[in-house]
Amino acid sequence: xxxxxxxxxxxxxxxxxxxxxxxxxxxxxxxxxxxxxxxxxxxxxxxxxxxxxxxxxxxxxxxxxxxxxxxxxxxxxxxxxxxxxxxxxxxxxxxxxxxxxxxxxxxxxxxxxxxxxxxxxxxxxxxxxxxxxxxxxxxxxxxxxxxxxxxxxxxxxxxxxxxxxxxxxxxxxxxxxxxxxxxxxxxxxxxxxxxxxxxxxxxxxxxxxxxxxxxxxxxxxxxxxxxxxxxxxxxxxxxxxxxxxxxxxxxxxxxxxxxxxxxxxxxxxxxxxxxxxxxxxxxxxxxxxxxxxxxxxxxxxxxxxxxxxxxxxxxxxxxxxxxxxxxxxxxxxxxxxxxxxxxxxxxxxxxxxxxxxxxxxxxxxxxxxxxxxxxxxxxxxxxxxxxxxxxxxxxxxxxx
Amino acid sequence: xxxxxxxxxxxxxxxxxxxxxxxxxxxxxxxxxxxxxxxxxxxxxxxxxxxxxxxxxxxxxxxxxxxxxxxxxxxxxxxxxxxxxxxxxxxxxxxxxxxxxxxxxxxxxxxxxxxxxxxxxxxxxxxxxxxxxxxxxxxxxxxxxxxxxxxxxxxxxxxxxxxxxxxxxxxxxxxxxxxxxxxxxxxxxxxxxxxxxxxxxxxxxxxxxxxxxxxxxxxxxxxxxxxxxxxxxxxxxxxxxxxxxxxxxxxxxxxxxxxxxxxxxxxxxxxxxxxxxxxxxxxxxxxxxxxxxxxxxxxxxxxxxxxxxxxxxxxxxxxxxxx
Numbered sequence: 001x002x003x004x005x006x007x008x009x010x011x012x013x014x015x016x017x018x019x020x021x022x023x024x025x026x027x028x029x030x031x032x033x034x035x036x037x038x039x040x041x042x043x044x045x046x047x048x049x050x051x052x053x054x055x056x057x058x059x060x061x062x063x064x065x066x067x068x069x070x071x072x073x074x075x076x077x078x079x080x081x082x083x084x085x086x087x088x089x090x091x092x093x094x095x096x097x098x099x100x101x102x103x104x105x106x107x108x109x110x111x112x113x114x115x116x117x118x119x120x121x122x123x124x125x126x127x128x129x130x131x132x133x134x135x136x137x138x139x140x141x142x143x144x145x146x147x148x149x150x151x152x153x154x155x156x157x158x159x160x161x162x163x164x165x166x167x168x169x170x171x172x173x174x175x176x177x178x179x180x181x182x183x184x185x186x187x188x189x190x191x192x193x194x195x196x197x198x199x200x201x202x203x204x205x206x207x208x209x210x211x212x213x214x215x216x217x218x219x220x221x222x223x224x225x226x227x228x229x230x231x232x233x234x235x236x237x238x239x240x241x242x243x244x245x246x247x248x249x250x251x252x253x254x255x256x257x258x259x260x261x262x263x264x265x266x267x268x269x270x271x272x273x274x275x276x277x278x279x280x281x282x283x284x285x286x287x288x289x290x291x292x293x294x295x296x297x298x299x300x301x302x303x304x305x306x307x308x309x310x311x312x313x314x315x316x317x318x319x320x321x322x323x324x325x326x327x328x329x330x331x332x333x334x335x336x337x338x339x340x341x342x343x344x345x346x347x348x349x350x351x352x353x354x355x356x357x358x359x360x361x362x363x364x365x366x367x368x369x370x371x372x373x374x375x376x377x378x379x380x381x382x383x384x385x386x387x388x389x390x391x392x393x394x395x396x397x398x399x400x
Numbered sequence: 401x402x403x404x405x406x407x408x409x410x411x412x413x414x415x416x417x418x419x420x421x422x423x424x425x426x427x428x429x430x431x432x433x434x435x436x437x438x439x440x441x442x443x444x445x446x447x448x449x450x451x452x453x454x455x456x457x458x459x460x461x462x463x464x465x466x467x468x469x470x471x472x473x474x475x476x477x478x479x480x481x482x483x484x485x486x487x488x489x490x491x492x493x494x495x496x497x498x499x500x501x502x503x504x505x506x507x508x509x510x511x512x513x514x515x516x517x518x519x520x521x522x523x524x525x526x527x528x529x530x531x532x533x534x535x536x537x538x539x540x541x542x543x544x545x546x547x548x549x550x551x552x553x554x555x556x557x558x559x560x561x562x563x564x565x566x567x568x569x570x571x572x573x574x575x576x577x578x579x580x581x582x583x584x585x586x587x588x589x590x591x592x593x594x595x596x597x598x599x600x601x602x603x604x605x606x607x608x609x610x611x612x613x614x615x616x617x618x619x620x621x622x623x624x625x626x627x628x629x630x631x632x633x634x635x636x637x638x639x640x641x642x643x644x645x646x647x648x649x650x651x652x653x654x655x656x657x658x659x660x661x662x663x664x665x666x667x668x669x670x671x672x673x674x675x676x677x678x679x680x681x682x683x684x685x686x687x688x689x690x691x692x693x694x695x696x697x698x699x700x701x702x703x704x705x706x707x708x709x710x711x712x713x714x715x716x717x718x719x720x721x722x723x
Contacts, residue, residue: 061508090425097425105429113434121505125655126496128505130436130628137437262495262503262510263535320488320533326508 004186004388007179008205012381014172015216019374022223025165026367030227032089033158034235034359039085040092040154041242041352043103044147046079048249051139054114055256056330056338058132063122076111083107092153099150103143110138129260136257155239162231165366166224169216176213183209183388190395201391208383215380219373226366234359237288238352244282244299245348251275252341255310259317259329269314276310279303279344289358295351302344309337433636436629438604441638443623445613446605451562458560459670461572462680463721464688471527479682480525483552489525491518492537492551496628498651499706500557510534513706514555517574517673520698521553524689538625540605543567546674553675553686557645559607560672569679570672571686572719574699577645578665579611582652584634585660589641592666595619598640601630608644611667616643631656645669650710670717691719 053072057064086092087100113135120128183206190199254272258265280303283296309328317325330338435441474480483489493514494501501514515534522532537545542558545551546568557577560570581600583589589598596618602608604623612621622639624630630642631652642649649661675682693699694716703713 058505059508062506094425101425101429105431106434109434120655124504124506126498126502126505127628127631127652127655129503130496130626130632134434134436134629134632138434141437142434261536263492264537264541320490322534323508 004179004182004205004392005385007175007182008209008381008385008388011172011175011179011209011212012378012384014175015169015212015377015381016374018169018172019216019219019370019377022165022167022169022220023367023370023374025161026223026227026363026370030158030161030165030230030366031360031363033091033154033161034230034356034363036086036089036091037151037155037158037235038238038356039082039089040147040151041238041246043079043082043086044144044151044246045242045249046075046082047103047107047139047143047147048246048253050075050079050110050114051136051144052249052253052256054117054132055136055253055260058117058121058129059256059259059326059330064118072114076107079107086150086154091157092150093157095153096150096157099146099153102146103150106138106143106146110135110143113138132260136253155235158235159231162227166220166227168224169220172216173213176209176216179384180206180209180213186392194395199391199394201387201389201394203387203391205384205387205391208380208387212377212380212384215373215376219370222369223366226362226369230359230362230366232287233289234355234362237285237292237355238359240282240285241292241296241348241352241355244279245345245352247275247278247282248303248341248344248348251279251306252337255313255329255337258314259322259326262322263317272310276303276307288355291354292351295347295354299344299347299351302340302347306337306340306344309335309340313337433638435638436624436626436632438625439623439629439633440604441599441622443602443604443609443621445621446610451566453562456562456565457720457722458562458565458570459573459672459717459720460722461570461672461687461720462683463723464684464691468524468685468688468692471524474525475681478685479552479676479679480685483525487531489518489522489532489553490551491521491532491534492542492545492554492556493518493534494556494626495536496626497557497648498655499709500647500651501555502651513575513702514557516702516706517693518555520693521673521686521689524685524692538605539603539627540625542605542674546676549676552682553673555673557648557671558674559645559669561607564674567677568674569677569683570674571683572690572721573670573672573717574690575647575671576714576717577647577669577671579608579643579667579669580646580649580665581662582631582634582642582649582659583640583662585658587640590662591664592616595641595643599638600641600643601633601639602642602644603627603630606644607667607669612643615666628652631659634659647707647710654709687719687721694719 050072053068053075057068057072060068083103113131117128117131117135120131183202187199187202191197251272254268254275258268261268280300283300285292285296313325313328316328328336469475474484493510495503495510499512501510501512504511518532519529523529535551537554537556542554542556546554560573589595592615595616598619599622600612600619601622601624602612604625609621609623612619624633627644627648630639633639634642635656646661646665653659653661673686699716700713
């Protein structure tokens, strides 16, 4: 008869601990990995923007405009901050560790090269341009790929954490069902032996076991649904939007580098032509809410405008009007590709923030579906054990 | 009855406390200096020249045919007439060669001796020196740009030699350079013979890289997409010396006073403007323009404007013709 007690105890423990672990996974791993994914994406964006801004500042000639210098500095600070968050989170496993170590080692090297370029530019000698090219090469061949690899590793971890948190508690439910069956068997046995139809204690225990199993199952399904929503309506949209934003940034850097290379930048222009369709492709969102759709449409419209303006810009450069092409690329008037790109970037930034909030909301709701389930399952298990113990105690006493 | 409970409790506690201490990452990364884009260490040495030195007179170009046509009135059907029709002369130049062809970081404009020569050619064709479009080309891409027609001519410290004469046509010589060596001040390298076992840098596809392999076979050649990348690598201790034309090296020394050009000059590198082999009319026209620049003192004026730091002003290189 001790078997019943042990079964009840095991069910209660497995259920309560399982629920507790899933709450921890949701609050901890899922929510935390969500934030880390955002940080990894911010890191990539900041690095890529630094590259594009440094190239634009070089194009501006002379002492670069204060606004561009500030933007570059903000990018570097943002990259360092995001890197410290991701590295503190120890996210992404070995792949993540390797990427973090690489970025941490090379970011200061990159900024050193950019500053060297800046000093030489101020002296009016061309070697500054050579340093800028070396810096940009380091960024594009090493830092950005590392940041990309980090982002992939961290988002993979988010998916894993979410899968674990949303896993159906098969073991606890199996134990619960076994307990119910055992309780029924015992009661039938007792009924036959004692001719008493009901044993209040055992009946209460059975009821508790049934409620426990149903609660476990329902809460798990609800939580899993919320977690799915956090992906479909939150992080999946963020991933697409972030992808579009990064592609746009790359195109922006390409555009600037084409002009920096001055007739020798066919590779950059080719990259621009390849990257731009990806922006609009990624902005064709499925399952996004109205706010996001509106932002995506506005961004797509800006991307189309940019393509047009870029075509004009290239025509200017190819037609020998280099200075006008530079103005079209980095000028502050609303028709310049710089202004169009900034508008596009703002739309995407807003949409990313909006969907990040939705992600957090759904994760909170997933945790909410499980709230009290751990305590409830624990209490039910106690009720189950006490009921079974009392019910059996009475019978055992009668035998004495 | 107690034992199973204890076992279950212990098991549960074990399951709940599944957080073992994580090991820290190794954090080992390569700390060497970054390499300029497309730099090669060791360098690819271009295969032996198709036409060896001495199989021709590399300085001899095509003689101008009669008087120069007036600006804007190019003979019908000529290459120059096509350029006039297009509205601009497209010239392949350097944006990294201090004082020859470089981007002035303060204005963003291309300036220098070779840039001014391009303005003079545009002046002769159009009567408007500004009808010129500059396209930067790397050392290795110069011939391709000419043959592919992306530029009308290349004025970019390009050595006239018999090998290149096979594929492009040169104008008469507009500058006489020679290969030398640049090192950091205080370096143990004092001459060509000291390069053995040392990394020496020059631009990919340049005559310099071939000369290093030929004249200092013990040296370890490294190449940069642009000669200026070699100065970057010298400053970053990735190479021990740079060996290319003295005119380019003088520009390096002017940008970095911690470097010095060694006095030894071990090759002759006559610079010519390169054009399509078939465009003989354009070559003759450009040679006519160069005759004028030499005769009317423009060449000397431009030399003094940009290159006085190279030493006292020499006579313009004399024109030599194939006939």
